[in-house]
Amino acid sequence: MSSPGSQPTTQPDYLARLNPEQRLAVETLDGPLLVLAGAGTGKTSVLTTRFAHLLMTGRARPWQVLAVTFTNKAAREMRERVATILGQPADGLWLGTFHALCARMLRRHAEIVGLKSNFTILDTDDQMRLLKQIMEAAGGIDSKRWPAQGLMAVIQRWKDRGLTPARITPAEDSDYANNRARSLYEAYQRRLIELNAADFGDLLLHVTEILRTRADILAEYHRSFRYILVDEYQDTNLVQYLWLRLLAQNEDPNQRNICCVGDDDQSIYSWRGAEIENILRFEKDFPGARIVRLESNYRSTKPILAAAAGLIARNAGRLGKTLRPGRKDAEGENVRVVSLWDSVEEARMVGERIEQAQRKGHPLSEFAILVRANAQTRSFEERLITLGLPYRVVGGLKFYERAEIRDAMAYLRILHQPADDLAFERIVNTPKRGLGDSGMRTLHQAARAENIPLALAAERIAETDTLKPKPRAALRELMRGFVRWRQVNEKEGHVVAAETMLDESGYREMWKLDRSPEAPGRLENLRELERALGDYQTLAGFLDHVALVMETDENAEAERVQLMTLHAAKGLEFDTVFLPGWEEGLFPSQRSLDEGGDKALEEERRLAYVGITRARRTAIISHAANRQIYGNWTSSIPSRFLDELPEDAITREGQSTSRANRMADTPSVFLGSQGLLARRPRLTEVNPWDQRERPARDTALTKGERVFHQKFGYGTITDIDEDRLDITFDHSGPKRVLDRFVSKASEV
DNA sequence: CAGAACTGGGTTTTT
DNA sequence: CCCAGTTCTG
Numbered sequence: 001m002s003s004p005g006s007q008p009t010t011q012p013d014y015l016a017r018l019n020p021e022q023r024l025a026v027e028t029l030d031g032p033l034l035v036l037a038g039a040g041t042g043k044t045s046v047l048t049t050r051f052a053h054l055l056m057t058g059r060a061r062p063w064q065v066l067a068v069t070f071t072n073k074a075a076r077e078m079r080e081r082v083a084t085i086l087g088q089p090a091d092g093l094w095l096g097t098f099h100a101l102c103a104r105m106l107r108r109h110a111e112i113v114g115l116k117s118n119f120t121i122l123d124t125d126d127q128m129r130l131l132k133q134i135m136e137a138a139g140g141i142d143s144k145r146w147p148a149q150g151l152m153a154v155i156q157r158w159k160d161r162g163l164t165p166a167r168i169t170p171a172e173d174s175d176y177a178n179n180r181a182r183s184l185y186e187a188y189q190r191r192l193i194e195l196n197a198a199d200f201g202d203l204l205l206h207v208t209e210i211l212r213t214r215a216d217i218l219a220e221y222h223r224s225f226r227y228i229l230v231d232e233y234q235d236t237n238l239v240q241y242l243w244l245r246l247l248a249q250n251e252d253p254n255q256r257n258i259c260c261v262g263d264d265d266q267s268i269y270s271w272r273g274a275e276i277e278n279i280l281r282f283e284k285d286f287p288g289a290r291i292v293r294l295e296s297n298y299r300s301t302k303p304i305l306a307a308a309a310g311l312i313a314r315n316a317g318r319l320g321k322t323l324r325p326g327r328k329d330a331e332g333e334n335v336r337v338v339s340l341w342d343s344v345e346e347a348r349m350v351g352e353r354i355e356q357a358q359r360k361g362h363p364l365s366e367f368a369i370l371v372r373a374n375a376q377t378r379s380f381e382e383r384l385i386t387l388g389l390p391y392r393v394v395g396g397l398k399f400y401e402r403a404e405i406r407d408a409m410a411y412l413r414i415l416h417q418p419a420d421d422l423a424f425e426r427i428v429n430t431p432k433r434g435l436g437d438s439g440m441r442t443l444h445q446a447a448r449a450e451n452i453p454l455a456l457a458a459e460r461i462a463e464t465d466t467l468k469p470k471p472r473a474a475l476r477e478l479m480r481g482f483v484r485w486r487q488v489n490e491k492e493g494h495v496v497a498a499e500t501m502l503d504e505s506g507y508r509e510m511w512k513l514d515r516s517p518e519a520p521g522r523l524e525n526l527r528e529l530e531r532a533l534g535d536y537q538t539l540a541g542f543l544d545h546v547a548l549v550m551e552t553d554e555n556a557e558a559e560r561v562q563l564m565t566l567h568a569a570k571g572l573e574f575d576t577v578f579l580p581g582w583e584e585g586l587f588p589s590q591r592s593l594d595e596g597g598d599k600a601l602e603e604e605r606r607l608a609y610v611g612i613t614r615a616r617r618t619a620i621i622s623h624a625a626n627r628q629i630y631g632n633w634t635s636s637i638p639s640r641f642l643d644e645l646p647e648d649a650i651t652r653e654g655q656s657t658s659r660a661n662r663m664a665d666t667p668s669v670f671l672g673s674q675g676l677l678a679r680r681p682r683l684t685e686v687n688p689w690d691q692r693e694r695p696a697r698d699t700a701l702t703k704g705e706r707v708f709h710q711k712f713g714y715g716t717i718t719d720i721d722e723d724r725l726d727i728t729f730d731h732s733g734p735k736r737v738l739d740r741f742v743s744k745a746s747e748v
Numbered sequence: 749c750a751g752a753a754c755t756g757g758g759t760t761t762t763t
Numbered sequence: 764c765c766c767a768g769t770t771c772t773g
Contacts, residue, residue, distance in 0.1 A: 069762090070762045070763080071762040071763080072762080072763080073762085074762085097762080097763060098763075099762095099763045100763085121763095124761095200763055201763095203763085232762085235762080268760080269760085269761080269762075271759085271760065271761085272760085272761065272762085372759070372760075373758095373759050373760070374759080374760085375758080375759090395761085432749085432750090434749085436749055436750095437749085547763090548763065549763085550763070565759085565760060565761090566760080567759090567760050567761070567762085568760090568761090568762090570762085571762090586759095589759055589760080590759095591759060592759070592760085607760085628764080629764095630757095630758075630764055630765085631764030631765085632764085749773105750772100750773095751771105751772090751773090752770100752771080752772075752773095753769105753770085753771070753772090754768105754769080754770075754771085755767100755768085755769075755770090756766105756767095756768090756769100757765105757766090757767095757768105758764105758765090758766085758767105
């Protein structure tokens with residue numbers, strides 16, 4: 001960057017780093033623009049450079065740009081990179097996820113929809129509990145036949161489409177519970193307002209409704225936002241689209257500067273309400289729109305790009321885009337397609353290749369195993385454990401989803417917003433205070449009779465003799481506690497208040513007294529929460545962070561094999577990518593096909609495309625002839641996607657060598673590539689190998705014996721059930737493991 | 749009010 | 764087969 005005061009005579013170097021198509025995407029500033037950015041074509045770079053360019057050229061002041069992403073990660077990256085280009089912190093920007101930006105807007109205008117500015121953002125747990133209450137109160141609904149989960153899905157779909165209860169005509173009612181979905185939705189929304197709460201969908205729904213009905217407020221935002229940037233446009237749902245369009249339809253036609261970046265070939269979230277039509281329709285929605293295609297791929301080798309291109313070409317209704325190899329060293333090995341006997345072999349093959357490559361010096365973090373469904377990760381985990389290769393499963397239970405964290409959060413929420421009934425219900429009897437069903441019923445009745453929050457009703461009841469002495473005393477103690485903790489919050493801040501509250505409420509004590517092996521970890525998590533609390537100026541800021549950001553990056557950069565779903569892999573890249581389980585029924589997923597037909601098949605194909613294009617140098621696709629599903633061995637046929645890969649970009653391999661060695665004189669399952677292509681289920685008859693033998697141990701293990709496990713370390717056997725061992729590990733607590741993964745401690 | 753036995757359901761999940 | 768959520772029992 002040039003020194004202050006001097007005018008750069010040549011182009012700034014942030015532009016010089018771009019190729020011509022990228023520059024076009026950055027420098028086309030006026031009017032609607034769609035940037036079709038294929039995988040690995042420098043999308044993020046274009047987006048952030050464009051942002052910086054708007055500021056550097058004086059087209060917009062920082063607060064006049066609205067930049068929207070789907071993930072917090074993307075938002076953070078953009079913020080950091082903009083700051084780097086500008087050479088100063090990128091503060092005060094309207095840059096964030098749809099949800100975060102909407103939350104910010106809604107806090108400004110909350111009263112219009114009947115909320116207060118300090119409304120609570122509910123997590124999915126709370127939503128479900130609330131909805132169950134509503135359904136129970138409504139009565140006459142068989143919860144077996146009509147689970148709350150189903151209604152939640154209906155409501156979410158409506159919210160995804162920007163439909164408030166008032167906008168749903170009786171004819172549009174879902175057939176859920178005999179056309180009662182609409183009225184239940186209405187009751188649910190009413191209750192949310194009473195609770196001064198909003199669920200995720202509400203953040204967009206409420207704001208969109210405000211923008212639709214309040215021309216004055218919309219005009220304010222029009223004056224404010226001169227440029228709009230949208231990332232991952234192919235993943236927007238209808239309400240997000242409406243929100244964007246409202247904000248982009250400036251009365252001044254020369255101020256309709258919306259730039260959407262996306263890739264129709266990577267649209268994989270239709271089941272969450274994303275509408276690929278939004279991106280396909282862009283030119284119609286925004287007249288005069290220009291389209292720029294980014295087609296130079298700097299990530300992958302030629303064969304990988306060819307395989308991906310051949311596959312995705314089978315989809316109809318694409319905007320059309322061809323990835324060109326952009327790197328100078330784009331030559332590379334063909335994509336491997338490996339056929340294996342069963343899922344155990346498949347895991348072994350993957351493990352062996354990783355081990356070999358690691359010995360040649362490749363870091364483990366450059367290997368990813370991308371699966372269709374989470375359940376598939378297990379066999380790979382087991383294999384990696386036996387090999388002693390460290391791995392990371394992306395997308396497990398998140399920090400803020402753990403019970404103790406949710407409990408602590410509930411305490412904090414009440415501290416901040418006493419009317420939060422859901423939080424109150426969660427902790428009123430945690431730790432146990434002797435308030436069971438009957439006590440809660442009394443509380444609810446009192447609250448309903450006077451139309452006041454539970455916490456307030458509790459305060460009053462605790463001073464009367466309605467309840468039995470024990471629960472009454474406990475409740476009084478708790479309610480007086482909250483009064484006290486609020487004072488601490490005022491005087492000494494939220495960090496001290498939280499600490500005091502967790503101690504005095506007996507919550508921390510509850511886990512200290514808990515003898516289960518998880519308890520110490522939970523206490524540790526509570527301490528971690530307190531630490532995180534200190535990173536925020538206010539309690540409100542912290543609560544918003546948890547509700548909207550919900551992430552922890554524990555050892556993300558560690559030296560480990562990465563295991564995750566194809567969905568979770570979007571936006572990432574690795575040197576070597578394993579794509580196991582390419583079998584009919586699994587991938588493409590049968591369930592998906594049953595529900596969505598041809599459209600769903602195309603989405604599965606896009607998922608495959610996303611998977612392949614994650615690889616920089618090596619992609620290894622595999623399928624197994626036999627797989628354990630819910631405990632039984634089932635035979636599978638190769639995925640149709642395998643037949644769709646262009647032959648000259650792939651190399652097929654038969655069974656793994658390990659099996660061939662062991663079964664040297666048994667006939668091959670697949671008759672070369674011919675057998676593969678014939679796609680016949682030929683494995684239904686009984687076969688002699690089905691009795692899979694267990695590797696025998698020299699001496700049997702006994703109860704009470706000390707053992708060693710590759711991942712969990714040393715421990716003591718507490719119970720034995722066939723090949724299952726219950727072991728209490730010294731460091732990781734009790735676990736159930738397979739006997740073949742442990743050895744006697746004396747043998748190590 | 750809390751553990752034990754039972755039942756059913758089991759893709760993907762950026763916020 | 765493995766879990767979570769529900770119902771049953773002391």
